[in-house]
Amino acid sequence: MTHEFKKLVQAYLLAKEQGIKTVLATVVALDGSSYRKPGVRMLLLETGQMIGAVSGGCVEKEILLKSNSVFESSIPKIITYDGRYRLGCEGVLYILIEPFNLSPLFIETFTKVIKDRVNFKISSFYKREEIIEIGLGTRVQFQNITLPVSLKHAINPDLKVFEDKMTPCFRLLIYGAEHDAVLLCSFASMMGWEVAIIVHPFEEKNSTNFPGATAFQMSTPEAYQAVDIDSQTAVVIMNHNFSKDLLFLMALKATKPAYIGLLGPTKRREQLFDALLERNPDISDSFLESIYGPAGLNIGSITPQEIAISILSEILSVVRKETPSFLKDKLKSIHN
8 A cells, every 4th residue: 555655665765874774575466365465565674673564463574584685685586475384364475575775766756756646556576486586576657757666686577567556645634623533633644544634723723732643734614725635535524513514515515535524413414414505506416425424334433532443444435435344244355
C-alpha cells in the first residue's frame, strides 16, 4: 500500500543520513494462504533493524538472516518460505530481497507524486525459485519516467513480473474538534491514513490536540473551500452542531469523496437532508447516496473508542466494496 511504501522511503532517507545500508524485501508471489498478499514490503537495515513486516511475525527473522548476502554482495536474491511445515500460515511465500539505494531523481519524483496525489506502479521482476541473480529487482513507473530502486544492476525485463498499482495515500477529513474527533484521528493515523482536521475558529484547539494529524485547518463553514477531495478521501462530519454540519455539507456538495459520515441519529440525518435540499434543490443523488448517517457499522459500539472503530470499519467496507461479515463464514480465501 502507498502509505507503507512511503514509510519505507522515509526510513531509507534516515538510514542514508547515518551511512547505513538498506535492502528491500517484497513478497512477489504466493502459493496457498498467508497473513498478507503479494506486494507487501519491508525494509531491512544492516544494523538489524526492520521497518514494516511481510507477515504476522513468523517470516521476518528468516528474511533478515538471508539478507546478509545481499548486504555483502549487492546481488538480489529470491528466497522461499514454506509455512506448510511450520507454525505460520499454510502457504509458500516467494520473497525478493534486493539493494535499496534510491537516486536523487527517484526521491524528487516520488516526493512530488505523493504530494500531488498521483497514481504510480511498482514492478518487481523475479523467478519462482530460490536464486541469487543479477537482473532481479524492482522499478517504479511514475507518470513520465520509470526508475529502479537500486542503481547497482540493470533489471532483466524478461523475467516474471509482479505489478502493484499504487493509488494516492488514503485520506480522512474530520470536521469537528471534540474528544471523539481526537480519537478518530488517532485511530485513523495508526492505520496509515493521512488525517486532516478542520475546526471552527471559535474552538480553542490547535494541531497539538490531534496526535497523528497530518494537516490542521481553522475555518468557518461559510469560508471553507473544499478542494483536492478525490476518490481516495473519506469525510466525517462530527461538529455536534446542526447548523455547522449543514453548512459543511453545503460546502462539500460539488465534491466526490469515497465516503461521507454523519454523526447523530437517523432523525437528525433526515432533518439535515431536508434542510440541504431546501437550500440546494438541484443537489445530485450521488452526493446524497455517499452520505452514511448515523456513521459506522452496527457492532455494538458504546464508548468513543468503539465508535471510532465502527466508523473506520464502515469506511473500509465502503471503499473496498465489501459487505461486512464474519470471516468464519467466508468460503473463499480471506484475501480473495
